[in-house]
Amino acid sequence: MADTEARLLRQGPLLLPQNRARTVYEGFISAQGRDFHLKILLPADFQLKNARLLCSWQLRTVLSGYREVVQQRMQHSPDLMSFMMELKMILEVALKNRQELCVLPPPSQVYSVLIEEIETLGWDKLVYVDTCFSTIKLKAEDASGREHLITVKLKMKYPTESPDCFVDLPVPFSVSWTPQSSLGSIHRQFLAAVESLKVFWDVMDEVDEKTWVLEPEKPTRSATTRRIALGNNASINVEVDPRHPTMLPECCFLGADHVVKPLGIKLSKNIHLWDAEKSLLQNLKDVLEIDFPARTILEKSDFTMDCGICYAYQLDGAIPDQVCDNAHCGQPFHQTCLYEWLRGLLTSRQSFNIIFGECPYCSKPIALKMFGRKP
Numbered sequence: 001m002a003d004t005e006a007r008l009l010r011q012g013p014l015l016l017p018q019n020r021a022r023t024v025y026e027g028f029i030s031a032q033g034r035d036f037h038l039k040i041l042l043p044a045d046f047q048l049k050n051a052r053l054l055c056s057w058q059l060r061t062v063l064s065g066y067r068e069v070v071q072q073r074m075q076h077s078p079d080l081m082s083f084m085m086e087l088k089m090i091l092e093v094a095l096k097n098r099q100e101l102c103v104l105p106p107p108s109q110v111y112s113v114l115i116e117e118i119e120t121l122g123w124d125k126l127v128y129v130d131t132c133f134s135t136i137k138l139k140a141e142d143a144s145g146r147e148h149l150i151t152v153k154l155k156m157k158y159p160t161e162s163p164d165c166f167v168d169l170p171v172p173f174s175v176s177w178t179p180q181s182s183l184g185s186i187h188r189q190f191l192a193a194v195e196s197l198k199v200f201w202d203v204m205d206e207v208d209e210k211t212w213v214l215e216p217e218k219p220t221r222s223a224t225t226r227r228i229a230l231g232n233n234a235s236i237n238v239e240v241d242p243r244h245p246t247m248l249p250e251c252c253f254l255g256a257d258h259v260v261k262p263l264g265i266k267l268s269k270n271i272h273l274w275d276a277e278k279s280l281l282q283n284l285k286d287v288l289e290i291d292f293p294a295r296t297i298l299e300k301s302d303f304t305m306d307c308g309i310c311y312a313y314q315l316d317g318a319i320p321d322q323v324c325d326n327a328h329c330g331q332p333f334h335q336t337c338l339y340e341w342l343r344g345l346l347t348s349r350q351s352f353n354i355i356f357g358e359c360p361y362c363s364k365p366i367a368l369k370m371f372g373r374k375p
Helices: 001-012 057-064 062-077 078-103 108-122 185-195 197-208 257-273 282-288 335-343
Strands: 014-017 025-032 036-043 053-054 125-130 133-143 146-155 164-165 213-215 224-230 236-237 250-254 349-351 354-358 367-370
Touching: 014 146, 025 053, 025 236, 036 078, 053 057, 053 335, 057 062, 057 078, 062 078, 108 125, 108 133, 108 185, 146 185, 164 185, 164 354, 185 197, 197 224, 197 282, 236 257, 236 282, 335 354, 335 367
Parallel strands: none
Antiparallel strands: 014 025, 025 036, 036 053, 125 133, 133 146, 146 164, 213 224, 224 236, 236 250, 349 354, 354 367
């Protein structure tokens, strides 16, 4: 007990026992250079889970959003010293968060400057502004009529200090800024960046409108990949270069070997036919000698099948990308599901990053390549 008292005195020299039984402690807890009054009432068995914490109104105000956390720590702390150390950490975090929330508003002349800048830019370009004028969202429209947003977070020393800008673009975006810059200059630079990517979005929009894209389900403007359905539980994943969107993209075929291997051979044989003057989609049709399943004729369910193991289409955001190579089976699986299935078979074997076993459906040989990682 004496050792515990000594450690408590070192950790909280301003918190002292108020009775001989040492069941009542009163004093102060310090954080961020401030002292807060508190009182702790312990039961006879000194169990913190049955103790009461009485706070001054200042301390109660600071910890108003952390009441459950404090109660939880009282329930689990082994002794008073441990609880006081954790309470001090909670108090430090609470004070820091209050400081961030209580940032002084910018001088009144900054509001006048911002309103003038918005008027010059045009109120039709403004999407959102918070009450403190610290976060502003602007919109820009490219030549194809697509709307793009930029979020501008102003700093205290605006316009001397450059604001932070957040955009949904497939390439890095940084603002050239001087103390003489304005919201108008940010908008002009953003519009120039958007216009430079017009062809990229034209290409991606055509793919989205005329094919069945399996992934991503709801592509953002920054997304550069598309997994396009080919039929027969096969698909092609293309990675498009935003700066050169009509050039040959990086292609990866997914599906049973007897379906995708001929497509890979055609790609190699006809690669010389790729014409950068044509659209990406037209080039893929010419080089692969295929027509993609049309959205106007087929439904997505016509060529998407649930995993043959978990019976779900999506699993943690992933869709089935492994297919049995048996032409009479062709059942798709999630990579994770198939890995766990094969790993549970006594007859399966593994060589480097490939595991061999039997298809859960037709019992024919099936192999899973794990692409250098375990699912």
